[in-house]
Amino acid sequence: MIQKAYMSKHLKIIAIILILLTLIAIVTVFSLKEKTPLEEFNGRIVFVSDRDGNQEIYLMQASGANQSRLTSGYNISNCSICSLSAEDYPSWSPDYNKIAFQSNRDGNYEIYIMDEDGSNQVRITNNSAMDLFASWSPDGSRLAFTSNRDGNEEIYIMNADGSNETRLTKTSASNRAPAWSPDGENIAFYSDRDGNYEIYTMNADGSNQLRLTTNSDGDTFPRWSPDGKQIAFQSNRDGNWEIYIMNADGSNQTRLTNSPSDDILPCWSPDGTKIAFSSKRDGNYEIYIMDRDGLNQIRMTDNPATDADPSWGEAD
Ligand SMILES: [Ca+2]
Numbered sequence: 001m002i003q004k005a006y007m008s009k010h011l012k013i014i015a016i017i018l019i020l021l022t023l024i025a026i027v028t029v030f031s032l033k034e035k036t037p038l039e040e041f042n043g044r045i046v047f048v049s050d051r052d053g054n055q056e057i058y059l060m061q062a063s064g065a066n067q068s069r070l071t072s073g074y075n076i077s078n079c080s081i082c083s084l085s086a087e088d089y090p091s092w093s094p095d096y097n098k099i100a101f102q103s104n105r106d107g108n109y110e111i112y113i114m115d116e117d118g119s120n121q122v123r124i125t126n127n128s129a130m131d132l133f134a135s136w137s138p139d140g141s142r143l144a145f146t147s148n149r150d151g152n153e154e155i156y157i158m159n160a161d162g163s164n165e166t167r168l169t170k171t172s173a174s175n176r177a178p179a180w181s182p183d184g185e186n187i188a189f190y191s192d193r194d195g196n197y198e199i200y201t202m203n204a205d206g207s208n209q210l211r212l213t214t215n216s217d218g219d220t221f222p223r224w225s226p227d228g229k230q231i232a233f234q235s236n237r238d239g240n241w242e243i244y245i246m247n248a249d250g251s252n253q254t255r256l257t258n259s260p261s262d263d264i265l266p267c268w269s270p271d272g273t274k275i276a277f278s279s280k281r282d283g284n285y286e287i288y289i290m291d292r293d294g295l296n297q298i299r300m301t302d303n304p305a306t307d308a309d310p311s312w313g314e315a316d
């Protein structure tokens with residue numbers, strides 16, 4: 001009798017444990033189901049939109065939440081017209097505290113830097129030519145950029161306060177959109193020096209300029225993966241603009257998107273697992289996120305205006 005009571009007590013305990021485990025399993029399954037993919041995206045994305053009438057820089061959570069405008073630019077130098085200026089090409093600093101961008105608010109395109117909340121907007125270049133496409137060095141001390149101040153578009157570097165501007169390329173062709181490698185050793189860019197736009201890399205002092213793509217169509221806007229092993233870029237080699245990825249030596253060029261409309265301007269998540277980009281596939285430009293292998297393409301903005309050119313930073 002004692003043994004029987006002892007056994008039934010044991011069975012009761014086992015039954016209670018089984019019920020508890022089942023409840024935990026049910027709760028876990030439901031909570032996983034309720035969590036949308038968007039909530040998995042960490043960090044903050046700055047991007048360009050003309051949703052408020054002209055091109056400005058905006059900030060949102062990588063989940064798409066809390067979209068807010070950071071700039072409100074006017075063309076100050078020509079205030080008899082006081083036209084609205086265009087702000088464009090935002091880029092997070094490596095510590096994610098500042099954002100570089102370009103604007104024509106002072107009469108022609110210059111590079112500016114602002115704090116992450118849009119305050120303290122400071123002009124870094126001061127030149128009647130176009131100054132465009134700023135990219136931070138990985139230690140945040142310098143910026144690479146494009147300027148036509150010497151007659152045609154070339155790649156330059158400068159200190160982050162605008163001092164010590166130095167030209168790195170010298171060709172009669174266009175050299176655009178530099179991207180500093182995560183180890184600081186190299187700069188990728190695109191150029192039509194060989195007849196059409198191709199991706200190139202060079203040492204950060206301008207030496208050893210190497211072509212990575214060989215394709216009669218456009219290959220533009222290279223962006224290094226955070227581990228430095230791959231470069232994402234855009235190409236219209238397959239009939240329209242798509243996002244591609246290749247190894248940092250140019251090998252293994254692979255298409256990641258496949259839509260009949262423009263898919264442009266890739267940028268990596270800080271952890272390197274995802275790529276954000278701009279696409280017109282739903283009728284107008286929106287920001288999308290996909291895995292680094294092109295799977296799980298998800299739209300992050302939903303606005304009849306243009307939403308484009310993301311730069312992905314870590315959470316505040
Ligand atoms: Ca300028």
Ligand SMILES: [Ca+2]
Pocket residue numbers: 196197198213214215216217218219
């Ligand atoms: Ca090409």
Ligand SMILES: [Ca+2]
Pocket residue numbers: 240241242257258259260261262263
């Ligand atoms: Ca496409």
Ligand SMILES: [Ca+2]
Pocket residue numbers: 284285286301302303304305306307
């Ligand atoms: Ca839109």
